[in-house]
Amino acid sequence: MTVIEVEDLHKSYGHTRAVGGVSFEVARGETFGVLGHNGAGKTTTVECLIGLRKPDSGRIRVFGEDPGRRRRALARRTGVQLQESELPDRIRVVEAMRLFASFYDRPDDWRAVLERWDLGPIGGKAYADLSGGQKQRLKLALALVGAPELVVLDELTTGLDPVARRETWTLIGDLKASGTTVVLVSHFMDEAEELCDRVAVFRRGRIVALGSPRGLVAETGTGSLEEAYLELTGERRDGVEA
Structure with a gap:
């Protein structure tokens, strides 16, 4: 069963495009990573998913419902940890x-x-x-x-010491084992590689790669998701993310 459907999502703030044409699906029980540096469009996408932001265009369904219209009903089935809360x-x-x-x-x-x-x-x-x-x-x-039934976690281990970070990973693994669907927003590639079934790699408001961590590593011929990320986003060539 598909829990989340996002089709051609667009969102801008004035003349600044935050998200431009993003599409993906998340299955029930999946741990799905949303990866990218600050400003890549991750948080805006997630805020549209949970009804905090209204998309300029596109289609979003969570448990088959429009989160913009059914935010209160969906909130009873969703746990959210936002970075700035x-x-x-x-x-x-x-x-x-x-x-x-x-x-x-x-x-x-x-x-x-x-x-x-x-x-x-x-x-x-x-x-x-x-x-x-x-x-x-x-x-x-x-x-x-x-x-x-669905948990959305935005930069969940920021500020945690290494021991607490590893303990948190264990608890997320327990969530997955229980059948809970998890959307994990992160810029920590080791975290995503450890926890996620699939990841969407964001850059400048678009998804530049979508697949399993192992699949993206194989596709790029690299040794880790972090190296694959650098290759897929062009940062290995371009240097620091703009």
Whole structure:
């Protein structure tokens, strides 16, 4: 079953084209990577997927629904962790977990999720008093507390130390094993190579490659997804991304 369908998506801000003609599908239970540097169009595409942005043109369906028109209904089936999301400074960790769990019809036990993400010891702390890594773990826990069918994660391991990063990878693997569909937005190629069934490589608002990490490595004759990415985007020839 196809969970996400995107066909010829376009989105501009004034004279700046953020996304220009993007198309892809994501199957149920798939972990799908959206890869590219800042400004490549990744976040705009994802924000259109979850109904935060209105496309200029194109067609998007999530669980067969238009996210622009059915955002509230889809939100009950979707967990989202956005790179720029924030919480009120004085809300406490346990309060945030309890609040987000209340948004869903059949959430997971928020206390168990709190412990799974090693947030129990800081449950009484205010959001403003958390470290960067703690804030990131809390956002991830909030995205998962509703036991969603689809999880959208934007730069999920940014700010995490190497141990926490590896632990997060394990939890994403557990999500995949449970049948949850995951959209993973990242600029970490090792992360995508480890976790993703397929990836879409973005550059300047377009998809320049789409396939499995192993397939893209074989196609380019390189030794890793990072090297394949550099080859596919032209950065090996052009140097730093414009």
